[in-house]
Amino acid sequence: MNANLIFENGLLYHHYANTAYPLTPKSFMEYRINDPSQIQNFLTSEWAKADELSLYVHIPFCKVRCNFCEYAVLQDVDICTEDLYVSLLLKEIQMYKAILKDKKIVGFDMGGGTPTKLSAGNLKKITEAITNSFNIQDNVIxxxxxxxxxxxxxxxxxxxxxxxxxxxxxxxxxxxxxxxxxxxxxxxxxxxxxxxxxxxxxxxxxxxxxxxxxxxxxxxxxxxxxxxxxxxxxxxxxxxxxxxxxxxxxxxxxxxxxxxxxxxxxxxxxxxxxxxxxxxxxxxxxxxxxxxxxxxxSDYLTKRVINGIPYVGMGLGAQSFGMDYLAYNEGAASKQLAKYQNKIENNQFPVQDIYRLPKEESIAKMVSVAFYFGFVDLEAFHNRFGVSFLEHFKNEVEFATQEGLMEIKGNRIFLTKRGADYINGVIPLFYSDKSKVELTELFNKADQRSEGEKEFLKAYRIEDYQRPSLAADIAVFALNNGEMNECNDLSEKRLSVLLIKRGEHPYMNNWALPGGFVKPGESVEQAAYRELQEEAGISEVCLSQLQVFSEPKRDPRGWIVSCSFIALTEGKNLQMQFGEDAIDAQWFDIQYMKLDTSTQEIINGNTTQEQYSLVLTNENTKLTATLDRVATDSLYNKNVKCDILDTKGIAFDHAKILAFAIERIRGEVLH
The missing domain is CATH 3.30.750.200 (Transcription Regulator spoIIAA)
Structure with a gap:
């Protein structure tokens, strides 16, 4: 799939595109082993492939379940429940002892929940069971x-x-x-x-x-x-x-x-x-x-992240990742103890879901978690999968390095500062093809603006800012298909405008003019040049002031006044690199025309009312707006009022700013 599209979808769906893989609990259902009688033999054959592994023991108890907690946690249970759980856990340890035998254990973590909520006696029982049952290496901490x-x-x-x-x-x-x-x-x-x-x-x-x-x-x-x-x-x-x-x-x-x-x-x-x-x-x-x-x-996490060392998770809801499988214990979904207890008491591995993974899914799982450290170890990847990371992900690596997101240093490929900022777009580059499609489908199904923006606006405090807030917005145009003095017809010149895709609420994921708030100690002009550099990587243009836009409701955050600027270049040859709260920057060709069939022209004295259509297009995207334009002529000046009747994909009142900017260019450059 197109690397740029995957990168962009990862940024837009950044709450899901992270080091946790797969994307959803249902992502791997086609790989699931549905016959419980096969599980023990499958685990035995899988762990025969590994020479070393790490262990994780999950203690699912907390005084209170925190509102941000996503794990299998039981809150405020009594001592009897804790004792019962420990007895079940000790039996699970013995089940894995029979399978793992003398394999080298190179890491051990006890997590939760809160392990130290257990009594010292129960903690000692678990620790002794681990040390007596497995071949833990001397240097393991x-x-x-x-x-x-x-x-x-x-x-x-x-x-x-x-x-x-x-x-x-x-x-x-x-x-x-x-x-x-x-x-x-x-x-x-x-x-x-x-x-x-x-x-x-x-x-x-x-x-x-x-x-x-x-x-x-x-x-x-x-x-x-x-x-x-x-x-x-x-x-x-x-x-x-x-x-x-x-x-x-x-x-x-x-x-x-x-x-x-x-x-x-x-x-x-x-x-x-x-x-x-x-x-x-x-x-x-x-x-x-x-x-x-x-x-x-910890040793457990370090070896898991860098070397892709497989691990066994024991306890309620624990995760295991073998050479070619992924499993979740009972309780991962329900957050309840009953099913875990039932399977242990019936001498069954307490597995809720277990998946036989194809190689590309195992690769995606390892690489996703590798970004916890911000790099992929190329030698470790080759040792784990027998293929070259740089060859296996040739197109993705080329995209990431050319875009300044990653760089190769010695035997590792690291995130750059820019890559760290946009890590949620980088990680899905290395998903399996199946998960890349799933990410795209998740985004397409999501309502990216309405509910999210409501939550954002609830928390937004306009009183934290001086009012009115002052912003600068910049319309950068490219005049293509010939030199400026060759033709006076705008439609033949193919006028284009630079837009950025917003990575911040409000209007997140909509297209807008580059711009932002004026900082203390800088002029509006300085802010305009700074924002253009930060959001699009552009500095080699000459800006002139267009107009001030100050309608009280032009921005849903509050009363924000925009001082707009305009720039014109001879072609789309500026070197761009989006950044800050912009998650993309692209040129759009412009069509701006009076509607011949759906508008009325009313002349009352020196007042003319017309409707205009604004269409912005490039290879991937089409944005539209319809505007109502009322022009009033007097002896000494001309006043133009413009209202947006409808807009699709263009943020704020930027369709209106564009209309004024286009007319400025028509009047000053093309005639």
Whole structure:
């Protein structure tokens, strides 16, 4: 499929196009093994293919299920339920012991949920079962997760966890915004965070990670920056950024209200602050480390992401990824314990869904998660699949490198700064063909504007801005098919205009003139040149002021006044590269004409009323608008009023701005 189209669809559907693969729970149904009696033999044959693997144990218990949580979690259960679960988990461990035998275990994580919600006794039972049942390599560092409240209030348990052999611990702060914590259903204060950190250090942990989250609808950049700086003050070795993924959470309805532009801004904000404070990561990487030559992630995750090492997940809803299969345990969909318990008690593997994957799906799964680190290791890919990444994805790599999204360094291909910004467009380039089609179909079915924009506008606070806000919009035209002085007929000249596709609400995914808000300390002209450079990569044009557009309702965010500018070039030869909140930039040919059959011309004194059709087209897209134009002539001047009667695909009142700009060119250049 066309790489540019896939890239664009990934950006437009960025809440789904991420490191999680496949796209939906139904994506792999054609590969599903439907006969439960085949599962044990299938698992035995699959794991015979692997020499080494990692283990993940899922503990699905939390005091409260956070509103952003997408995982299999049971909230506020009693001790008896926890004891029952541990007994079931120990039986599952024994089932895998029979299959995995002496295979090398190169990583082990216990996650959740909240593993440390279990008693120290139950944690010890699970840990001993893992160490006694599998061939864990000597250099493997065990990793576990906790919450600030448990780490602060149960220091003895944190010490016992360390003494069990867990040398890396991860604690989720997520945010220090009290308002946002309340919305997310979390408990937390700076006192709790500091006491938790102190207890973790006292226990002996020297590999301490703090998780932070971003991309919430009601999370401001200022709140996120405060959280980052506070996390840095706790001095952990590692800080990991998790973007809220919405899918399958209580906040899912808010997803479309969060623009890609907001995501880019918040990741970029965090990246710059963390690097300034000694935390290192390549572009696009989620975990930042203060320790030299340390990725900051657990052995389980590091080997999974870089080397594509297969893994077995045990516990409610856990995921496993073998050499040629993907599986989810019971509870992944229902978030309930009953079916998991029933299968374990009947000596069956507690598998909800298991898929026999074709090679291209295994490849897509590995590569998608590789972007958690912001690069693909070419040697590891070849070792895992026996093919060259650069050859297998020749067209995609060519597109990504030519567009400045990725670059090859040694034996790895990395995201650039631009690629990190647009990672959600880069990842689906390496999907299977089937998933690329699915992504396109998902986008085509989605209502990209109405509901998402409603959610965005609910959270938008116009009072945070000085009113009226001032913006600059720029109409850049190309005059093609000959030199400017050869002809005076606009229709023969093939006039084209530069438009950008918006990556930000409102009118996200609609086409607009390049432009944006004037920043403090700059003139409107400076803002116009800056926005043209940031959104389209263009600087070699001469701008002249067109007109001010100030109707109170021209922008749904509030009263925003636009000072418009115009530029004219002799051909579409400008070097463009879209950026900032623009997710595409293209030239559109223009047809602007008076409607002969559907308009009335009324002459009343010196007033003329007409209707005009505006059609903008290129190879892939057609945009239209119908405008009502009323011109009033007096002795000394001429006043023109223009109203948009109908518009399709053109954002804001930019069809009106274009109408004035086209008439300016007709009057000053072509006659």
């Amino acid at each position: 065990f990793s576990i997760e906790t919450t600030p409240v448990i780490a602060a209030k149960e220091p003895e348990k944190i010490l016992e966890v360390y003494e069990m052999g867990y040398k890396r611990i991860s604690m989720g702060i997520q945010t220090v915004s009290e308002k946002l914590l309340n919305e997310l259903g979390r408990e937390g204060t700076t006192h709790i965070y500091e006491q938790a950190t102190q207890n973790i250090r006292k226990a002996g942990f020297k590999q301490f990670n703090i998780d932070l989250m971003y991309g919430f609808l009601h999370q401001s950049n200022e709140e996120f920056e405060n959280t980052i700086r506070y996390a840095i003050s706790l001095n952990p070795e590692y800080i990991t950024l998790y973007r809220n993924r919405y899918k399958g959470t209580k906040l899912e309805k808010e997803a479309d209200g969060v623009s890609l532009y907001k995501i880019i801004c918040q990741y970029r904000l965090a990246y710059e602050i963390l690097l300034e404070n000694g935390y290192m990561a390549n572009e696009g990487k989620n975990t930042f480390s203060k320790v030299k030559d340390d990725y900051g992630t």
